[in-house]
Amino acid sequence: MKKITYFFVLLTLVFSCSNDESDRSDELETLNPTAYNTQPLLTKFSGTGLSYEINGNSVIFTTQDLPDHTSPYWDTANALYEEYNGTNPDWNQNPGSIGAQNIVFTISLKPSEAVNKETTSLGPIGIARNGVVFFNQYAAGNNPLTGEINSFDQWLGHPAMTTYHYHVEPTWLTQEFGEDAFLGLLSDGFPIYGPMENGETVTNADLDAYHGHTGVTEDFPDGIYHYHITNEDPYLNGNGYFGTPGNISR
Template identity: 65%
Template sequence: MACSNEMEEMEEMEKEESTATYDISPILDKFEGNGLSYEIAGDFVIFTTQDLPNHTSPYWPAGNALYSEYTGSNPSYRKNPNTIAAQNIVLTIPLYPSEATVKEATPLGAIGISRNGVVFYNQYAGPDLPLTTEINSFDQWLGHPQGTGQYHYHIEPVYLTNEFGKDAFLGLLADGLPVYGPVEGDHIITNDDLDAFHGHFSETTDFPEGIYHYHITSEDPYLNGSGYFGSPGNITR
């Protein structure tokens, strides 16, 4: 009987989680960066970003104050030919996200925004191409620019986890659900801890009543798995 009651409680909890609507307004004041702003418009938060990292990189033009030679630890590092350039990216993201009835795959290009205004990309270097080779072009903070100068993170943004902690809030995906670092409590998160979308439901410092959220991990798919857990808003570049 006890086992039956436990199963019923778990089923009820899963049902509540699947129908939950969250309010992400408590974390909006954590967003701060060069050329980054946001406004609330009805049920959406609209971010406008120039996508300029607030840290050093060998991808800055040589005359920029943030230009730095590569200081990372990857012996296979090879700088790509691109240079960081200001962008005009607008992300219209749900302020009250919830689980989508039909899940959507993430596209190539920007899929969300980090708290310093740099955009997140998914786990692919191109259509169904893993990051195996491209990862060697990531700078000391594990980001790099693509051909038009759009700087982005595919994997852990170590500048942010060094600054705010391995368990910190790192940003939002386009569905409005938060991204956290690779630690939760005293536990290092692995892919086995997460669902097919690379997330799970639990309490966080910012959401003590619990929220579905994504985690950065050290292995593919790093940030997002099979797609958005919620319904994504719109991203224009």
């Protein structure tokens, strides 16, 4: 009789835990997208020449796009100038340099999935928490990044003319805040996180066609759709924005 009772209790516990996990999964999958609110993330933005203001359900970022870290692309008279000391044996400096920009993003604070997805364009598609802009997975002419990668500095950014930007993991930020940390926002308002989640490396196979998924993050314990940076193409973004992109002016 004792063995039967013990088995019944154990079966009840297993069934209960299984139901809890299933309910949690269902809850994330059916999370009302109108519940998304990224305003709490704004306090994490800080950078030279970076400011923001809230206008209704939108945030307006104005950035000079100046990295807060060293680079060989700074003028040699700048205190942040540093010769390349990264690990790429094929590194080749491009002819660009870091210069102050005036880039304005108007981004929704309450993003939701777009019915009709839009492709990303060349140029800025999002903003990192230090004010540097993100570009998509293509070089000029919508070509693969294969050659351009060799011009990325020691923090994996580089300039297009004078517009400094990241295509891939901004290692300055992941080194400072962690590989699972919030890194910035794409123009559609959805957050970008680093290449780790729950102690595991995120791969492209873990993500959808837009290079994101819905799940719990440190900032959103109830779950939110978010992008991840991975170490393989498309690195940050896939087949366009998951949500509706806001306005970007330069």
